[in-house]
Amino acid sequence: MSYSVLFCESPVARLDTLAPIVRQVCGIPDYDARAKIRRGWGFLERDVTREEAERLAGAIAGCVAVENLRQPPDPRVMKGMEFTDTGIVPDGAKLIDWADLRIVAACAISEEIVRREAGGKETSTGEMLIGLGVFMATGIPPGLFGGKKVEKQAVKAKRWLTFGRLVTRQGEQFAFSLDHFNFAGLGDKKQLQAIANFRVFIAELQQRSPARLNYGAQLMLANQAVSLANYTSLMDFETELLWLFNVQATGAS
Numbered sequence: 001m002s003y004s005v006l007f008c009e010s011p012v013a014r015l016d017t018l019a020p021i022v023r024q025v026c027g028i029p030d031y032d033a034r035a036k037i038r039r040g041w042g043f044l045e046r047d048v049t050r051e052e053a054e055r056l057a058g059a060i061a062g063c064v065a066v067e068n069l070r071q072p073p074d075p076r077v078m079k080g081m082e083f084t085d086t087g088i089v090p091d092g093a094k095l096i097d098w099a100d101l102r103i104v105a106a107c108a109i110s111e112e113i114v115r116r117e118a119g120g121k122e123t124s125t126g127e128m129l130i131g132l133g134v135f136m137a138t139g140i141p142p143g144l145f146g147g148k149k150v151e152k153q154a155v156k157a158k159r160w161l162t163f164g165r166l167v168t169r170q171g172e173q174f175a176f177s178l179d180h181f182n183f184a185g186l187g188d189k190k191q192l193q194a195i196a197n198f199r200v201f202i203a204e205l206q207q208r209s210p211a212r213l214n215y216g217a218q219l220m221l222a223n224q225a226v227s228l229a230n231y232t233s234l235m236d237f238e239t240e241l242l243w244l245f246n247v248q249a250t251g252a253s
Contacts, residue, residue, distance in 0.1 A: 003053035004066050005044040006247055011037045012215055018060075025059045041236055042243025069246050075165060075173035080182035083204065088166075090174050091182075096166075098209040103167035103244050104202055105214035107237040108226035111159045160227055162198065164217070166205070167245060199223070212248065214240050 011018050015034055022044070023033035036044070044056060044063060053065035078090040087097040162178035183190055183197035186204070191197050202217050213221070216229045216237075231237050 001050060002047050002068055003050050004046045004069055004246075005048070005053050005056045005060075005063050006066055006243055006250075007040075007042055007044060008062050008064055008247060010042060010215060011040070021060055025056060039236075041240040042247070043239065064247075064250055066246055066250060069242065070171070070249050071242070072167060072171040072173050072245050075175040078166070078174040078176045079180060081185045083185055083187070083208075088205070090166075093174070096168055096172075100169045101166060101205060101209040101211045102169050102248050103165070103214070103241065104205045104209075104211045104217050105165040105167070105237070105241055105244070106162070106198070106202060106216040106220050106226050107164070107214075107229070107231050108160045108162045108216065109231050109234065109237070110227075111161055162195070162226060164198070164202070165241060166211075167241065169248075171245070212244055214244060 007018075015037060018037055019030055019033045022028075022037060023030050026033065026036070028036070044060070045053065046069075048056075050065075050067070057063045057065040076090075076093065078093070080091040082089040084095065087095045088101065089095050164176050166174040166176075178194050178198050181194075181198075183194070183201060186197060186200055189200050189204070191200060199220050202213070202220055205211055206213060206217075206221065214237075216226045216231070219228055220226050
């Protein structure tokens with residue numbers, strides 16, 4: 001059996017409060033406690049014994065122990081949608097009732113990070129295309145993810161890839177991107193700029209459904225750059241989604 005310890009609420013905005021507690025309970029320096037919280041993206045621990053999970057969850061208020069994390073299926077690409085009074089209809093999919101929409105996530109990551117993580121390694125490439133299917137919707141050239149090895153270079157990124165993910169109560173995932181999405185479904189709320197449409201889209205989903213927002217989506221609605229969330233790898237975004245999905249399943253949120 002594998003157990004994980006999850007924060008019931010995003011710990012990123014509560015670093016100063018949580019760090020001393022995690023430092024004491026885990027017996028680590030303050031710097032390591034802050035890094036552990038920040039890099040966990042909602043997880044305090046993963047793959048620990050039942051006894052350790054229960055100890056940590058009992059010692060840190062606002063944490064819950066979870067046995068065998070639920071894994072949502074691979075996402076489907078969504079390139080457009082339609083709003084109705086009862087829900088949202090992604091292109092090529094059935095109606096998602098507003099009550100069934102549970103997670104709305106946004107992310108911005110530099111093109112250089114994508115290149116670096118692709119790296120020409122077959123295993124990493126496969127994992128990215130399957131586990132991080134959102135990038136099927138971003139329009140990244142296929143050659144970027146395979147074949148020729150890409151040398152790691154300290155090149156300053158000049159372009160950010162902005163994308164999002166919807167997750168339903170049943171675990172269905174729908175991926176969409178800023179540059180490859182038809183926002184016509186916004187109707188008279190459609191804006192002239194794609195990033196403004198992205199923000200309006202997320203705001204509409206939040207207002208009409210009980211969905212929780214990830215850190216990136218929260219920043220976007222606050223009219224701040226999603227890049228401030230500091231997703232330093234593709235897996236950061238996926239880890240945060242996994243945390244949100246499992247917190248929802250426990251009913252602890």
